[in-house]
Amino acid sequence: MTRLILQRLGLLIPTLLGLSILLFLWVRALPGGPATALLGERATPEAVERINELYGFSRPLHEQYLAWMGQLLQGNFGASTRTQQPVLEEFFARFPATIELTVVALVIAVGIGIPLGYVAARHQGRFLDQTTVVASLIGVTIPVFALAFLLKYVFAVQLGWFPSAGRLDPSMVATHPTGFYVLDGILTREWDAAWNALTHLVLPAIALGSIPLAIIARITRASVIEVQGADYVRTARAKGLRPPRLRRRVVLRNAMLPVATTIGLQVGLLLSGAVLTETVFAFNGIGSYLANAIFNLDYAVLQAFILFIAIAYTLVNLAVDVSYGLIDPRMRVR
C-alpha cells in the first residue's frame, strides 16, 4: 500500500515538471511577451524594457526557466498585475470558500447519486429505474450556469427561501479562524453565522453538484447491474451468503470501483463548474477570482492558479488510485 502511494507520488514529479515547462513557455508565447504579462496591456515601452532587464527576460530560455523554478520552490509565485497582491496569499484567502462549496456539492452528488443508482439498479427496467435514467440524462445536459440561474430565480428571487448571493449576509458579524465559514461558525459557537453560511451554500452547491450527481447515479446503476450478474456473485449466493451481506460485501463493494474513478474525474468538472457557479452567485472563492483574472487577463494569477489547481487535481486523482487499493485488495498486490 505504502509502495503504491510512493510510486504514484513519484509519477507526480514528471507531470508537474512537464506542466511547469508548458506554463513557462505559455507566458512567453503571450502577445507582447512576459513583460506585458507582468505589467498589463497598457505598459509603456520603457517599463517593458526595465522589466525585461530586471527579470532577465533577455537571457537564454533555459536560464530563465531555472531561475523561475527557483522562485517557485521558494514559494514566490508572483503578484497579481491588477491588485499587486501576492498570488499565493490571494489563493489561500479564497481557497477555503471553493473547497467548502465543492465539498458540499460532492457530498450532495455522492450522497444522493450512489443510493439512487443502486436503488435504480435493484429495480432495473421498472418505473423508478426509468425515471432515474431519464432524470440523469437530463441532469447531464443542463449547463451548470443555466441551472444556477434557474435555482437563483425560483428559490431566491421568487420564493425568497435562500439568499441569492455571497457567502454570508452583509449584516452578519463573525470571526473566521479557518476561512471555512460553516466550520468557523461551529468552532466559535456562533451558530447563527454557521446556519447563515450554510443557507448561502445550498443553492450554489445544488447547482454545482447536479451534473456529478447525474453521472455518479448512472455509473453506479450500470456498475451494480453488471456486478449483480457476475459469476462470483452467483457463487457467493450458492455458498449460502445471506442476501443483505451479499449485497453489501460483494455487490456494492465490487460495484464501487468504477464509481471511485468517476468521482475522481468529477473534480476537474467541479472546478470548471465552480468558476461558473461562483460567478452567478457572487460567491467569493477562487472560481470568481479566476473568472475575474480571465476577464482582465491577469497572467501572473492565471499562471499560478493553473499550477495550483493542476497540483490539487493530480493529488485528488492520487487519492482515487489509493482508494482502489482500499476497495479492491487485488490492486494492492501490483
Add this chain to the structure above:
Amino acid sequence: MTGDPSAQSALTDTVVPSGRTNKADDVGASQWRVAMRRLRRNPGAIIGAVIVLVFVLVALLAPVLAPFPAEALPGRAEIRPTFIPGPSDAYPLGLDRYGGDLLSKLIWGARASLLIGVLSTVIGLLGGMLLGLLAGAFGGWIDTAVMRLVDLMLSVPSLLLAVSIAAVIGQSPRAIVIAIGVVQIPIFARLLRGSMLAQRGLDYVLAASSLGLSRRTVTMSHVLPNSLGPVIVQATLMLATAVIEAAGLSFLGLGGGAPTTAEWGRMLAQAQNELEVAPRLAFLPGACIAITALGFTLFGEALREALDPKTRKR
C-alpha cells in the same frame, strides 16, 4: 483501462462474425448495418435524431428562418431601463436589453453553436486520432511518450486550458473552438489507442498478418476501421459537451465580440442582470443549450448501445 469499457467491448465482440450475435438477421450483417437497424427501434435514438436534425436545419436555414439579421436591434426605441417588452406580434419571444429580437437571436445562436461544436470536435477528433494511432500502431517508447503527453493534457482542467489558449490568441470564437478541440484531443487519443490494443490480440488480426500482409496494411485497413466505433460514439457525445462548454466559455466572456452577439452563452451572460425584469432572457437560451445537448447525448448513447453486443439480446 481507458475510456468506456462497454464501448470498447462493443468492438472486440462485434467485428468477429462468430456465434456471438443472437438475432438471426444479425448474422453476416456488418456492424454498422446492425447498428442502424437497432437505432431505428430505439425511441431514445429517434428523439435524439429529431432534435439534432431540427437543430442542424435551424442552424443552416438561419438566414431564411430568422425574422431579423443577427446583429439587428429593431426594437431599440421600445427599451426602458426598467422595462423590456415581452412577446408581441412583431417579436414572438419579445426583445432583449438592447432591443434585439430574442427569436432571431436564438436562431442565429444555433448557427454559432453548431459551428463551434462541429469545428472543435473535428479538431479533437483529428488530433486525438493522430496521437491514438501513433500510440496504438507503434507501441513501445512511442506509445509511452504519447501517453505521457496525453496524461499531461488531462491533468489540466479543461476550463484552464481554454483560458490559457484564449490568452495567447485573444478572446474570440476561434479561441473557444481551439480550446474545446484541444481539450478533446487526449480523450479521443486514449479511446482510439485502447480500442486498437483490444483488437491487436484478436484472431482476424493474426489471420491477416499470417497471410503475409505488412504491418501497415494490417493496422490501417483492418485494425483501425474496426477500432473506430467507440471513437464515433464519443464524437457524438462530444458534440453535446462542446455545445455546453462553448456556452460556458462565452458566458465567461472568452468569445469576445459585442454584448449583442447572437450566441447562447453570451446571451445568458447578458441576461444575468435582467433576471428580475425579464427571466425569459436567461431561460430560453438555457433551454436551447440543454435541449441541443440532450439531442446529441440521446443519439450518442443510443449509438453506443446499438454497437454493444452485450445489449443485443433484448
